[in-house]
Amino acid sequence: DGGITQSPKYLFRKEGQNVTLSCEQNLNHDAMYWYRQDPGQGLRLIYYSQIVNDFQKGDIAEGYSVSREKKESFPLTVTSAQKNPTAFYLCASEGLQGGGTEAFFGQGTRLTVV
Amino acid sequence: KQEVTQIPAALSVPEGENLVLNCSFTDSAIYNLQWFRQDPGKGLTSLLLIQSSQREQTSGRLNASLDKSSGRSTLYIAASQPGDSATYLCAVINDYKLSFGAGTTVTVRA
Numbered sequence: 001d002g003g004i005t006q007s008p009k010y011l012f013r014k015e016g017q018n019v020t021l022s023c024e025q026n027l028n029h030d031a032m033y034w035y036r037q038d039p040g041q042g043l044r045l046i047y048y049s050q051i052v053n054d055f056q057k058g059d060i061a062e063g064y065s066v067s068r069e070k071k072e073s074f075p076l077t078v079t080s081a082q083k084n085p086t087a088f089y090l091c092a093s094e095g096l097q098g099g100g101t102e103a104f105f106g107q108g109t110r111l112t113v114v
Numbered sequence: 115k116q117e118v119t120q121i122p123a124a125l126s127v128p129e130g131e132n133l134v135l136n137c138s139f140t141d142s143a144i145y146n147l148q149w150f151r152q153d154p155g156k157g158l159t160s161l162l163l164i165q166s167s168q169r170e171q172t173s174g175r176l177n178a179s180l181d182k183s184s185g186r187s188t189l190y191i192a193a194s195q196p197g198d199s200a201t202y203l204c205a206v207i208n209d210y211k212l213s214f215g216a217g218t219t220v221t222v223r224a
Binding site: 006031033035041042043045048050058088090092094100101102103104105106107108110 | 145146148150155156157158159160163165203205207210211212213214215216217
């Protein structure tokens with residue numbers, strides 16, 4: 001089955017730790033995105049990548065880092081510089097699907113600071 | 115910067131009533147518009163995709179319209195059911211970025 005896989009589903013981080021969220025897609029999409037969602041709020045763009053070895057900051061990139069070494073993978077690292085990391089993180093990919101470009105999402109990773 | 119607004123923020127209707135969800139965007143130079151459904155604690159499921167050259171798309175009880183010139187899209191859900199209870203989000207693509215509205219949370223009462 002084609003799709004996007006995020007892991008882990010739940011992640012706990014201690015103060016001062018860096019953690020990495022995984023996002024893998026087998027849809028052969030060029031574009032991938034990371035969003036953050038807080039309770040009662042919309043999705044805010046953290047980083048996006050249109051092609052391998054290239055990525056751009058979104059609206060709230062501070063305290064986060066990404067890499068895009070392979071087309072299939074776009075991991076997100078939440079660094080200790082991110083002061084309020086507790087949130088729901090969603091990864092998406094976008095590409096040609098049935099004649100138009102369409103975005104697909106993973107099931108999300110819920111990160112909690114303990 | 116693209117701004118996407120969804121009205122209303124929440125909606126509660128009795129089962130069987132038709133639903134009308136609105137989405138507006140400030141930059142009409144969009145590539146396409148997509149409607150998603152999100153259940154609590156879950157990812158987003160794509161419902162309908164409207165390309166910029168199209169005016170509407172239909173899938174079962176769902177119909178979405180797009181008026182690019184006025185920066186508006188409307189999602190219609192016919193004969194609502196309790197299983198339609200969820201948050202519905204619209205997203206537009208332009209400048210190689212997906213921009214989202216905050217969503218409309220729908221409750222369908224049995």
